[in-house]
Amino acid sequence: MKVVDQIGREPTPFPNSLPALTSIRFALALGVVLFHYQLQWPWNAMPLTGIFDRAGLGVDAFFILSGFVLTHAYRQVLEDGQLDYRRFLAARFARVYPAHIAVLGFVLVMVGAGTLIGAEFDRRLYNPVGLLTTVLLVHAWLPETVVAEWNGPSWSLSAEWFAYLAFPAFAWIGLVLARRPWILLALSALVFLVLDLAYQAVFGDLIVHAQLNMGVLRIIPEFLYGIGLYRLGQRVLFARRQAIGAAWLSAIILLLLMHFKADERVVVAAAGPLVLSLALLSKPGADRAVARPWMLAAGEASYALYLVHMPVLIGWKGVNSALTQRSSAYVLAWWEVACLLFLTLVAAFAVHYLIERPARTWIRRGADRLWPATVQAKSPGPRTLGP
Template sequence: MTGDGSPQPHAALSPVPAAGGGPGAGVSARQVETLAQAFDPRRNSLAVLRLGFAAVVAVAHALAVGFGWQPHLGATALGDLAVDGFFVLSGFLVTRSFLRLEAPGRFVWHRFLRIMPGFWVCLVVTALVVAPLAAVLVGRTPGSVFTAGEDPAWRYVVVNAALPVLQYEIAGIAADDGESVFDGSLWTLQYEAFCYGVVWVLGVTAVLRRERGVVLAVCVAVWAGTLLEHAGLIPFDVPLLANDQLLRFLLVFLLGAAGFLFADVVPVRASWAVMSAVVVLAGAFLPDHRVVGALSFAYLCVYGMVRLPLRWTPSWDLSYGLYVYHWPVQLLLLLAGGTALGSVAYVLVSLGAALVLAALSWVAVEGPALRLKDARPPALRPGGRRRGGPDLLV
């Protein structure tokens, strides 16, 4: 969903550079190209994949908010698959980011700038603009959202500011069908931040650089936890992070991280992609596709990253803005009677409006925030040439 938009140096992908030093270099006709050799930081399909995943989530939510259903592949919601794809790519790219940066503190600063400014402004826009408009649409005064009930607009900003979303409703406003959630897509961001913390711990303990096999062991452990949870052997009753969603997101995120760490040995084969697609399709008919298909799904994501022909890296990254703003737009459209347009028009109008807000978010908030990524005290600045580049995230 995200990225900071600055030029990337052309560098080897894996922590240990592949022979030949560039994508595809040194690969003979009989050799199988590895992920490290196939990945070009300046020419890949990451931007298209992230924006595509954000669009799938937005479409799924539009149909859910406006018409009460979501598109599924078997038993698996397509929106869930798209969010999992975000986490796979995020694990790959955030791990790369940690290993390219000079200090753990810089990593934390970059991650903060990529998530929090846009998130905070989204909260404020929802409270100061979306909520008053919603009040007018249900026949109330705009100012009532700041005083009515136990969940006023000002509280929405305050209690959600730390990232976990503790208040979804504002001033008791609800549509005729009962929909009252103002932004139902923000809840995944706390898990994204948690996964960043996992990378930070693995990085400062030198696991990422020296003991990459430990990451595979953790992947297996999280997968085993997922299996046990779905067998009913791990009951989750602790609020916030300690629940089955943590296992879900941590598994796909760490598989993306492992994809980066083992990029020098992961083959890029069309036959593997086809087999992975078959496994993912079969797993989609289970209650949780990740139990059998998580690894295959992660492979499809990184395969698409280097093999899809849509290798376009725009200067504006709209994926994050589209992700955080589409739901408030859809709620306003619902309150305005937009479902009378029909599902196709409702989806297209909400998607277009959300993209406009995403563009404004990039120009006014996200882009300026990311230009501060190297702003730190002189004592913390590393010597030598600047090594920072875009840290493309979910």
């Protein structure tokens, strides 16, 4: 491993494309899907493995990934002090909002139809104020006083949107400590510890359980963690075998921690080395195995997968409970889990290719006309969950 003394003099900077960080997104999103499924299926997997339960922490891995890849994508304009905040927010809006609004519209139709036919569901979860805060993506910014369960996973988009708005502040910290990445990583750990203790004192729960109730606090140290990992990665160079070995080792350690039900905060911390090691595969060109077209396509559709899986699950159970006259809280059969997974994947790819991509292109072209680019980000980078 080689270490350099100054930013800008690294022996081999990260290449523009980091395909492993795109491919891993599908695995992370699928993990969140299976986390929610295991709350509905009849098998109790916890005595055998904690992987399904800990898979819900894929959201935290996405937060880390978000800080990492946005720093990568905008590294040059940040170092030159020429970040166009308007264009940055337009690009982030184009990434997050089209699929978010499309899926929210589907939920709205589903709730309306369920109300008309007298379906069994808790109408308090679908209130106008909650809908407004969800549309604006502010429903995870404050203590939960109004229930906003229109699409449960969208709380993380609210947290991501906060991080996007605050990106200049995060980026400034990353630049100030760019030559001292270990201090940056220690700072992220300290912020995580302080917020975790504060959240436990006020709400009686771990910070990694924060969602609609101040879930924004969850992204702050993890986004900073991702920035610190990127700055560290700029100073590290592995040979091909070292890079592959580090990626496998970090993945195995993370899976073992999940399997043996390690403290969730430890699992989140272990997700960081996996993100870094996967990115480091691209420096010596050791990323071909994770850059296959189907893997990249699945990674690109992971955001839509994350968004659609709960509405599809709720809709499926609602329809079946209405047809069979049983409670919507019924336990899924194995064949229903298989059908749901297939339908969810189909819906995710449909949303991605028919709505998300065209709308993103249209919005970004509009932003280009409004604010012509003088300096572009060096690479669009791999996309995050909402990031």
